[in-house]
Amino acid sequence: MRNGMLKAVLPLLLLIAGATSARAEGSEADFKTAYAAAEAANKEAGALRNQWTTTAATLAEAKKSADAGEFGKATASAREAEALAKASIFQATSEKERWKDMEIR
């Protein structure tokens, strides 16, 4: 009986989970959130005078996909841009001391 109920409910649960997940990865609102986070991180890298060209290119890709209505793709690109911007921030921060390792003395 319990198994029977589970079998009946499972497809419905999967359907809901799928829909939620698709919504989480692909809505315009999700894109906007991801894009804003990426832009903020890239702005921080700019304040450190260490932006990467690849961050700008990936942000442009995200915008292009969003303009075409492909919000899943756009959100993925925005998240990638945020990761790139965060890596450039890490680089700028760690290099504040690490540059000395390479210095000719």
Next chain:
Amino acid sequence: MRPRSAIQLASAALALAMLACAAPAGATDKVDPVADAKAFKKFFTDKFPKVKLEDFVNGPYSMNEDLHRQWEEKEQFPPYEFSLEMGKEMFSKPFRNGKSFEDCFPNKGIGIRQNYPYFDEKEGKVVTLELALNRCREANGEPAFSYVRDEMAALTAYMAFTSRGKPFDIKIPNDPRALEAYQKGKEYFYTRRGQLNFSCATCHVQSPGERIRAEVLAPALGILNAMPIYRSEWSGMGTTSRRFTTCNSQIRGVPLNPQDDEYRNLEYYLSYVSNGLPISGPGARP
């Protein structure tokens, strides 16, 4: 003694002890341009014992005998000649107010390239030759030239040509701001940036003489003595500003604006450590 006072006293003593310990560590980071320049030259002459000190200004041509022969042949009909002629004409041509570049520089601008960049104590910043040329134009009511295009390359090519053979003579005045500018230039030179995680030193200290794709990398020692350069890759002339910004974008870093403080300081550092090596600009590179 109350417990709170005891804690405050102990904290103060601890802070003082930490400061005392920190002082010697700071002393090891003392900025010493003379020692830097000496170590810089030693590094390259040890690495390339067959290359004469003054030959480092020839960049990749000093690293490779075949390339050196090609360069000697190129110099018979130098590809930068058109730029040199253009620069000479532009330099003496009066502005609309009747004055010319000659009025903005010591010795009418002839044979002074080796003294740039210099630290301007009034402004508290480094002034490069490219910047001085544009400031001259603006002071005489003319619009500034692009720092990365042919006009600026032509003017600096002509000025470098009149200084050929004169040793770089960059001064660091007794001003803490000048020392700070020098130090910041050094920091920029060694700092990794861009997605490729390269510093200027990655190519021009760790790998001169090695190939990066089809190119032979130039040593950092004397690298600015040949500026501006005609690059076959660009099919045209390139200023120091163009070289710096292009290097940044090639390692996937967003370049700063030409003549931003970072680039001015970098030029100051790189020129200072090449003091004594002759100006060879304008140069030609593959």
